[in-house]
Amino acid sequence: MLWVPWWRVGARLRGLRGGLQAPAESGRRGVVSCIDPSTGLNEEQKEFQKVAFNFAAREMAPNMAEWDQKELFPVDVMRKAAQLGFGGIYVRTDVGGSGLSRLDTSVIFEALATGCTSTTAYISIHNMCAWMIDTFGSEEQRHRFCPPLCTMEKFASYCLTEPGSLPPLRFPPVPAVGSGSDAASLLTSAKRRGDHYVLSGSKAFISGGGEADIYVVMCRTGGPGPKGISCIVVEKGTPGLSFGKKERKYLQFKLADMVARLVASRLMIRNAAVALQEEREDAVALCSMAKLFATDECFAICNQALQMHGGYGYLKDCAVQQYMRDSRVHQILEGSNEVMRILISRSLLQE
Helix, strand or coil: CCCCHHHHHHHHHCCCCCCCCCCCCCCCCCCHHHHHCCCCCCCHHHHHHHHHHHHHHHHHHHHHHHHHHHHHCCCHHHHHHHHHHCCCCCCCHHCCCCCCCCHHHHHHHHHHHHCCCHHHHHHHHHHHHHHHHHHHCHHHHHHHHHHHCCCCCCCEEECCCCCCCCCCCCCCCCCCCCCCHHHHCCCCCEECCCCCEECCCCCCCCCCCCCCCEEEEEEEECHHHHHHHEEEEEECCCCCCCCCCCCCCCCCHHHHHHHHHHHHHHHHHHHHHHHHHCCCCCCHHHHHHHHHHHHHECCCCCCCCHHHHHHHCCCCCCCCHHHHHHHCCCCCCCCCCHHHHHHHHHHHHHC
């Protein structure tokens, strides 16, 4: 399967020239000025944002409920997304990536999430795994793994969080997880034997676990603490690799507040994406703030939307309940929001 960059999909773009509006068949109204998600974007960013919105409305939104109810991993649809360049958005072009910036990436993921939040979350993790190999891998590893990841011929998962036993009673309560938010405490080990490593340990909450072909595994090859941690690529079918069971993932003034929260979240994410792309010293603090603020506020938006729907909002037939569930988990994943607060306060105290 060949990767087709967005700027070559002229036929798709020509049908979207009439302004940034969701397609009529999606049932959504056109966006109005003050909350227009294209505000502040250059012309190229607006073009691939349109492609992403259109793809989300046509390919993802109509299937979101079925994917959730039947616990489907939408391989074909994600490979269609990869044909638009969304399989390796910020991976270098010499191995099939789109070579775009973190800001460009945030624009694309926001648009795709309007079609299905949980599927977009997995695509974002897949992109991160491809970027990790592209950035930190050898040339042989880059050219071996990245091309099939960018086309999504193969899928990747990130393995950090580890299961843990119930902790002793404490106040405040401590989550019953071995590592994840506290990444430096992970216990999975990797011992070198000849020309390969033998891994020992367990991981939990792996998006795409059992479905993915490549697993980017964080493990301990050295002493305690973060400096003893390495990253090893494990391919599906490796002897000893096994998977457990899948985890089940379970007015006017109000609207004005919700819109304000949404736009503020978007601006914080884009600001952090630019700082990360430019490798600024404040990038960690800004990314932590953006993750904390956007996940808290967007969950509050979805929660309020469900409340406004009353009892109907909780029914499977109503998409808002899935948006609420999908947004809630992101206050925990990829570093809990409590850890984000620690990172932010640490930055302030260092200053």
